[in-house]
Amino acid sequence: MKYFFVLSLFALLLALAYWRARPYIAAARRFLGVFRDAQRLSSDYQATGAPRRPSRAGEKLARCAVCGTWLPASRALALRNSPDPYCSTVCLTAATDARATRRKSAP
Ligand SMILES: [Zn+2]
Structure with a gap:
């Protein structure tokens, strides 16, 4: 029973931390997306010499x-x-x- 209490407390803290970090995670994900797009664009450009x-x-x-x-x-x-x-x-x-x-x- 004590373990259950500790576990639920831990889960609550984790959820709280995730909730707090949400804007940062979204920003990081957007940043990675831009980076991936840039990579894809440059690889398209190198492959054909012109945009696909x-x-x-x-x-x-x-x-x-x-x-x-x-x-x-x-x-x-x-x-x-x-x-x-x-x-x-x-x-x-x-x-x-x-x-x-x-x-x-x-x-
Ligand atoms: Zn530019």
């Missing part, structure tokens, strides 16, 4: 304005005041940084 036809029919491809990676238009990131698509927040920030310095250096 998207599996979903009728989906347009967009080309990252910074690094030139092809990606489905639905996945592309875009700024509100710019039509250029970007593959990731890294490229998006690089573009905005370049823009900011250009604006700063302009007379």
Whole structure:
């Protein structure tokens, strides 16, 4: 009976810890998903020299304005005041940084 009590307490703690960590787990899973997509995109690119036809029919491809990676238009990131698509927040920030310095250096 004592074991049962300890076990249930342990299970409760575990559930609590999992509940607390849920946002982090979701974020980690999203991060891994992005990484996997990037890997797949680059392997597609290496295999054919051009992006493979998207599996979903009728989906347009967009080309990252910074690094030139092809990606489905639905996945592309875009700024509100710019039509250029970007593959990731890294490229998006690089573009905005370049823009900011250009604006700063302009007379
Ligand atoms: Zn990019």
